[in-house]
Amino acid sequence: MGRVSQAQAQKNRRHVVAIASRMFREKGTAVSIADLMKAAGLTRGGFYKQFVSKEDLVDEAIAHAFDEQAAHSPVAIEEPAGDHEAARRTLIEDYLSVWHRDHPGEGCPVSGFAADLGREPDQAARARDVYINGVRNRAARLATGDDGMAQLCTMLGALVLARATRGNPISEGLLQAARTALTESGTGPSEPQQRTD
Structure with missing residues (x-):
């Protein structure tokens, strides 16, 4: 499987932030990374290529x-x-x-x-x-x-x-x-x- 381009990586990041923003408002910030990435249609491992921590994602989602x-x-x-x-x-x-x-x-x-x-x-x-x-x-x-x-x-x-x-x-x-x-x-x-x- 090929590497994701920088443009695609940025698009994926924005998509994860938007999904997280919705899911956190709906279910709270206790939503697991696995559930979040599944909802975004991406792998859990992809999360750590995009974000330092879940707390960083919470910041961006807010x-x-x-x-x-x-x-x-x-x-x-x-x-x-x-x-x-x-x-x-x-x-x-x-x-x-x-x-x-x-x-x-x-x-x-x-x-x-x-x-x-x-x-x-x-x-x-x-x-x-x-x-x-x-x-x-x-x-x-x-x-x-x-x-x-x-x-x-x-x-x-x-x-x-x-x-x-x-x-x-x-x-x-x-x-x-x-x-x-x-x-x-x-x-x-x-x-x-x-x-x-």
């Missing part, structure tokens, strides 16, 4: 998830038109949707990586820094200062609880209650802060 989310954010799409409140409502509706509840692997990295980073305090500083910037940026897209943080906490808490209660009517009720609280109760629009990344 960064990839935030980059991917930023590129597809409704705020990024709508805000240049000057309608922050419409973008904010779209973000809330999308975040607190049944689809987002049921597709954690394609969803927000704030919710997808929270438990793992909370359990793994020794995770590389780069991952934690990327995650913290992601949290700040997501909150800033909602509102300024503490109000944005509080809104993000409401969204994240509702999503985690809805995922934990999926299959029971309370799950949709939790999502709806948070949407209502954030869009109809005077949690008002305020100008977003500048991104920190």
Whole structure:
């Protein structure tokens, strides 16, 4: 079997990072390297040609998830038109949707990586820094200062609880209650802060 070209190796690496980003959000960072590489359609031995360690892959997967989310954010799409409140409502509706509840692997990295980073305090500083910037940026897209943080906490808490209660009517009720609280109760629009990344 011939050697893989440098271009193919880079393509394989990007593919593994994308698969890892999805699988880690869906199943947690405890996913084995063997399962990850199988999902990527590559051999386990190929992992060690691409990455120094699993921790390095976790770092890259977290960064990839935030980059991917930023590129597809409704705020990024709508805000240049000057309608922050419409973008904010779209973000809330999308975040607190049944689809987002049921597709954690394609969803927000704030919710997808929270438990793992909370359990793994020794995770590389780069991952934690990327995650913290992601949290700040997501909150800033909602509102300024503490109000944005509080809104993000409401969204994240509702999503985690809805995922934990999926299959029971309370799950949709939790999502709806948070949407209502954030869009109809005077949690008002305020100008977003500048991104920190």
